[in-house]
Amino acid sequence: MSAAHIHRRLDSLDARLSWFYARLLLLTGISWAVHTAELVLFLFTRQLVARNVGMGTRALEALGVGIFVGAAIGGPLFGYLADTRGRRSALLMAMALSLTGLLLSALATRHYQVIIARVVAGVGLGGELPAATVLVQELSPRAMRGRMVALLEAFTGVGGVLGVALAFGLAPQIGWRATYVIICGCVLYVAVLRFGVPESSRWLASVGRVDEALMLVEKVEKAHGKRASFAVQSESVAQMPVTIKTLSLSTRTLEIWSLWAVVALSAYALGTYVPTLISLWGFNVFSRWSSMVLIGLAQVFGCLLVSLVLDDYGRMQTLACVASSAAVVTALTSHAPWSGPFVVVGVCLVSALFAASWSCILVYAPDSFATGVRGRGVGYAFGFCRLGATVGSLLCPHMFNVWVMSVPAIARAFAVLLIAVVVAAAFMHEQRYMYLKNEDHDGTADSRNVNGSRGLKGTEEGTPLVSSSNYTRHTATYNS
Structure with a gap:
């Protein structure tokens, strides 16, 4: 059985938001929202961090650029891991690394330590987006990929609202360090993703693990329900x-x-x-x-x-x-x-x-x-x-x-x-x-x-x- 068969079976699924795909969006979307909340929290607590640690203008500029530099490294790095180790594995590692960087930021006492921690967090944050995007895209039928990825991106706004609530409501009350540590508790969500989100069946087939891919496709078909015939799919898509x-x-x-x-x-x-x-x-x-x-x-x-x-x-x-x-x-x-x-x-x-x-x-x-x-x-x-x-x-x-x-x-x-x-x-x-x-x-x-x-x-x-x-x-x- 070829990888093409796996692709055709997935792409022939009815283009509707079944419980399987709603659950997939919710689980990956929460990780996406945490990603955005972390970014917003970094942005709006910069002055709190600068006053507490003692950062000058140059250090503040480096702090702002550091997360971008880290993300520029994390994108290619975790993209490579997504192709070699799997989409889900890359997402889990990226999320864990970004939260590790957040924890290191909370523990930092010198300005250079904060900057290094931001770069580490940036590497993880840079890897989350491509891994999650590709995972959702490959698990979706071709006829509804646009809808699925756009709905996943909607969690950016949800995470932005969460980040604003933390930065404006919680951080001034309990301090930026305590707020960072609380968010680090989301690392437990990695386990939820590990057992709640399947690996990409298309990727499994591309690396020769066709039997695993077939078992996963059968589970998706059973959970999703209605499936069009291959003939109809090939004529319409x-x-x-x-x-x-x-x-x-x-x-x-x-x-x-x-x-x-x-x-x-x-x-x-x-x-x-x-x-x-x-x-x-x-x-x-x-x-x-x-x-x-x-x-x-x-x-x-x-x-x-x-x-x-x-x-x-x-x-x-x-x-x-x-x-x-x-x-x-x-x-x-x-x-x-x-x-x-x-x-x-x-x-x-x-x-x-x-x-x-x-x-x-x-x-x-x-x-x-x-x-x-x-x-x-x-x-x-x-x-x-x-x-x-x-x-x-x-x-x-x-x-x-x-x-x-x-x-x-x-x-x-x-x-x-x-x-x-x-x-x-x-x-x-x-x-x-x-x-x-x-x-x-x-x-x-x-x-x-x-x-x-x-x-x-x-x-x-x-x-x-x-x-x-x-x-x-x-x-x-x-x-x-």
Whole structure:
């Protein structure tokens, strides 16, 4: 029995949110929420940590960059582990390491110890996202992958709300160290994931453990219930052939990694830095826990909304639409910093649109890699994403303080960059589809867009029918 048989049986499952998939989302989503809560807690307890440990400006900058650097390392590292040791194993190790870094932060007494602990936590945090994404993606039928991954990304907003509650409510009362230690108790959840979440049957089949994969597929079929026939599935589900079967520096691979980096850079500038500058001269959206909760809820709403359209209208087309909208809304918001309601609505809308954008990317990228290299492909992409965020955290202050750019000018610059990149990526994606469609001499192209881009069916996941190798200032400074 081949791996193709495993893929076909999973992909023929009825595209509905059964109890099995709801449970899978809940279990992996909780780990995702803890991941985000840890990040938010790190962000909003920086000043508490700095005062307690005694950190200067340089040390604070290193503290902020440290977690990005760690994540840039953790993405490729745990992506490799996901391909060699399994998706679930990589997720468990990454979560345990991130919480270990959090515990080391709570025990640190010197500024360099805190920075090192943040890097350690960053390595784990960087590994959680690619491992969890690939695991959920591979356990899901192709026709509902977009919905599943978008719903998983919705737990980012849930974790953001939890992190705000801890940072604003608990940490000032019991101290940041005690708060960190309490969160470290979530390490016990690793055991829940170990026994509650199955390994990816597609990965098991790709490494030759076909019998285990078959047993798992049978359990999934029994738990899920309704399953369409293979014949019906093959006629209705279309896909763009997996173009990357080996992890080499091909044009296609670099395109995906660059897309992640630019979106991360722009998301930091437009979604974090510009609202921060607005808060200095206008309405401070980050000073109220209520507005922070609204931002988290907006992220959940954005993911829920995009989950309804991803499997029907395409990943790249949806990405171009929502990311461009986020850029435009940020640019408009930067021109009215003193209007409280306008700023709150604008920032919440931007958060929702960027959450939707990340949902599109998290669905699109794994589908572009074959099973054997999918963990590394997504892991390296996430590493480039964190490098983009690191560049953003250094470049944005330089643009404001050294280049003396106004806040609206910064917003416009990154808005143009983001729109240009996502529109170009969507155009290239469409051109690639048209090229493959013209090359399909057997008439197997299907116009239904289920996998994020209309396309051609492959004989198995990762094996296309058509091969291709291309693949402190005054207020006036704000607007100066």
